Amino acid sequence: MAGEERNVILRTEGLTKHYGGVHALEDADFELLEGEHVAIVGDNGAGKSTFVRQITGVERPTAGKILFEGREMEFHSPVDAREAGIEAVFQNLALADDLDVPSNIFLGREETYFNLGPFSFLNEKKMLQRSQEALEKTGVKIPNLHNSIANMSGGQRQCVAISRAASFASKLILMDEPTAALGVQETTQVENIIRGLKERGIPLILVSHNLRQVFNLVDKIWVFRRGRIAGMLEADKTDGNEVVSLITGVQSGVHENASYI
Amino acid sequence: MANQAQAVSGSAADMPQKRPRSHELNALLGLVGIALIFELLGWIFQGQSFLFNTQRLSIMILQVSVVGIIAIGVTQVIITGGIDLSSGSVVGATAMIAMSFAQVSTYPRAVYPELTDLPVIVPILVGLACGIVAGMINGLLIAFTKIPPFIATLGMMVTARGIAKWYTRGQPVSFPTDSFAALGQGMTPVFVFLAIALLFHIALKYTVYGKHTYAIGSNEQAARMSGINVERHLVLVYTIAGLLAGLAGMVIAARGLTAQAGMGIMYELDAIAMAVIGGVSLSGGRGSIVGTLIGAVIFGVIISGFTFLRLDAYYQEMIKGVIIVAAVVADMYRQRMRPQSR
Numbered sequence: 001m002a003g004e005e006r007n008v009i010l011r012t013e014g015l016t017k018h019y020g021g022v023h024a025l026e027d028a029d030f031e032l033l034e035g036e037h038v039a040i041v042g043d044n045g046a047g048k049s050t051f052v053r054q055i056t057g058v059e060r061p062t063a064g065k066i067l068f069e070g071r072e073m074e075f076h077s078p079v080d081a082r083e084a085g086i087e088a089v090f091q092n093l094a095l096a097d098d099l100d101v102p103s104n105i106f107l108g109r110e111e112t113y114f115n116l117g118p119f120s121f122l123n124e125k126k127m128l129q130r131s132q133e134a135l136e137k138t139g140v141k142i143p144n145l146h147n148s149i150a151n152m153s154g155g156q157r158q159c160v161a162i163s164r165a166a167s168f169a170s171k172l173i174l175m176d177e178p179t180a181a182l183g184v185q186e187t188t189q190v191e192n193i194i195r196g197l198k199e200r201g202i203p204l205i206l207v208s209h210n211l212r213q214v215f216n217l218v219d220k221i222w223v224f225r226r227g228r229i230a231g232m233l234e235a236d237k238t239d240g241n242e243v244v245s246l247i248t249g250v251q252s253g254v255h256e257n258a259s260y261i
Numbered sequence: 262m263a264n265q266a267q268a269v270s271g272s273a274a275d276m277p278q279k280r281p282r283s284h285e286l287n288a289l290l291g292l293v294g295i296a297l298i299f300e301l302l303g304w305i306f307q308g309q310s311f312l313f314n315t316q317r318l319s320i321m322i323l324q325v326s327v328v329g330i331i332a333i334g335v336t337q338v339i340i341t342g343g344i345d346l347s348s349g350s351v352v353g354a355t356a357m358i359a360m361s362f363a364q365v366s367t368y369p370r371a372v373y374p375e376l377t378d379l380p381v382i383v384p385i386l387v388g389l390a391c392g393i394v395a396g397m398i399n400g401l402l403i404a405f406t407k408i409p410p411f412i413a414t415l416g417m418m419v420t421a422r423g424i425a426k427w428y429t430r431g432q433p434v435s436f437p438t439d440s441f442a443a444l445g446q447g448m449t450p451v452f453v454f455l456a457i458a459l460l461f462h463i464a465l466k467y468t469v470y471g472k473h474t475y476a477i478g479s480n481e482q483a484a485r486m487s488g489i490n491v492e493r494h495l496v497l498v499y500t501i502a503g504l505l506a507g508l509a510g511m512v513i514a515a516r517g518l519t520a521q522a523g524m525g526i527m528y529e530l531d532a533i534a535m536a537v538i539g540g541v542s543l544s545g546g547r548g549s550i551v552g553t554l555i556g557a558v559i560f561g562v563i564i565s566g567f568t569f570l571r572l573d574a575y576y577q578e579m580i581k582g583v584i585i586v587a588a589v590v591a592d593m594y595r596q597r598m599r600p601q602s603r
Contacts, residue, residue: 058486077488078485078486078487078488079488082488088486090486094480094482094483094486094487095480095483096475096476096479096480096483096484096546097479097480097546098475098478098479098546098547099472099475099476099479103472103475103476107472107476107483107484107487107489108484108487108488108489109487109488110469110472112469116468118468118469118470118473118494118497119464119468119469119470120468120469121467121468122467122468122469122472
């Protein structure tokens with residue numbers, strides 16, 4: 001399938017998800033190249049988050065194929081996707097508030113001394129050290145890693161979540177609205193982390209409502225509308241108008257003064 | 262109140278963050294305070310020391326040991342964000358069933374006349390198995406049918422009590438072998454309690470088991486997304502709680518040399534209270550075995566303090582109720598003081 005295009009990292013063919021009678025995602029053909037950063041935009045209910053949930057194994061598609069590195073994948077859980085090298089940062093921060101930073105970064109894949117099943121002893125030292133490395137790599141400064149996440153600001157928490165994804169993702173990161181709840185300064189910090197990922201050549205799928213951010217960060221923009229992919233635009237060959245027209249399905253010319261651009 | 266100021270200053274994102282005072286330390290301060298009050302009242306009303314009396318202290322710790330064993334299991338359940346109301350009834354059922362396999366042959370009305378004078382390992386294994394089965398049913402119900410832990414364990418509470426009564430049609434089961442009775446004699450219950458506490462302190466603090474227990478109570482969704490098998494873990498936690506309730510049932514039966522269907526009534530609430538007083542948060546994610554240990558000692562101090570002052574047992578219960586509610590209110594208050602972005 002992916003034979004003729006060697007550098008396609010992720011491809012979906014006819015990806016479809018129905019929730020009962022609701023067609024949340026319909027026949028999505030999507031493609032991501034190696035080292036590429038793309039954005040997924042669209043109105044509320046356009047199928048963006050649904051799409052992300054299929055790719056990350058949170059849900060299983062009703063129909064269609066997911067090809068990752070040319071191989072057809074069937075993710076039964078987020079763990080399967082992670083093992084394949086896909087990491088996700090979700091809209092509702094998937095962090096455990098009462099645990100500290102290393103525990104959150106290593107949640108579900110703790111480093112242990114020797115394997116005693118659930119009663120394996122934790123290698124806290126190694127986890128702390130590797131957490132420090134991960135945070136350094138993403139340029140995040142957190143004063144005391146042993147504080148519980150609950151005592152940190154939204155930005156710090158988001159940075160921890162992203163650092164977790166970035167430190168494990170070997171092949172692909174998905175971010176669903178990573179800056180939706182953040183202030184200006186914190187948003188900048190997250191955007192810098194994303195630029196760092198670009199430099200490191202780690203592909204990214206970014207779901208965002210913020211078109212300015214999208215134009216700043218990514219190479220390609222995939223527009224979803226009412227469960228379908230309405231089109232793909234290259235960020236440097238398009239403008240806000242064209243994107244908004246695709247998002248809303250209304251022809252260009254009416255959006256010049258729109259505040260959402 | 263100093264506490265409050267700390268929590269507020271800790272919320273400023275860029276300031277060096279101070280750790281809020283730990284729940285265990287709060288509980289310990291509470292313990293010291295309560296003990297000192299009794300010491301003072303002791304000198305005023307009884308003309309003697311409350312604390313400096315080895316016999317009183319050993320009785321005190323003995324009194325809380327059986328419920329303390331339960332509280333160790335309940336602590337873990339509460340940390341996952343659940344609750345276990347069945348432990349008192351499991352104590353009753355386990356006491357009856359285990360004791361029926363521990364009777365001496367010289368007693369003519371043994372439950373199983375052909376199964377007497379068995380080696381002590383038999384009733385112990387039977388008792389532990391009872392606890393495991395009860396706990397596992399709780400866990401499976403909660404993890405897979407998604408019914409609230411409150412309801413699932415309430416069902417088990419009623420059912421297990423029914424089993425305890427049905428087992429011998431309400432007759433007590435007595436005359437255990439010496440080796441089984443030894444489980445409850447002298448200070449053995451205290452050693453069992455402390456050994457169990459140490460074991461699970463280590464498990465909660467230093468193993469993956471503990472990390473996942475806290476993670477589930479903290480944010481179950483996040484735990485699941487991170488690849489933790491939440492269902493399997495919950496079954497394990499409730500099974501351990503059932504096992505410890507079973508162990509407590511055997512210890513109390515061995516201590517009294519008899520098992521009765523009504524044993525362990527209200528123990529589940531005492532155990533929950535010990536945990537809550539020790540700083541285990543009913544909303545999950547926070548608490549520790551050390552805290553519960555302190556909670557258990559606070560309980561013991563109150564009970565023996567009231568006995569020492571020759572006050573009616575009625576007051577004990579009333580005060581216990583007030584302290585439990587106060588501990589929960591304190592926890593809620595702390596929760597609200599936490600900076601929260603959700």
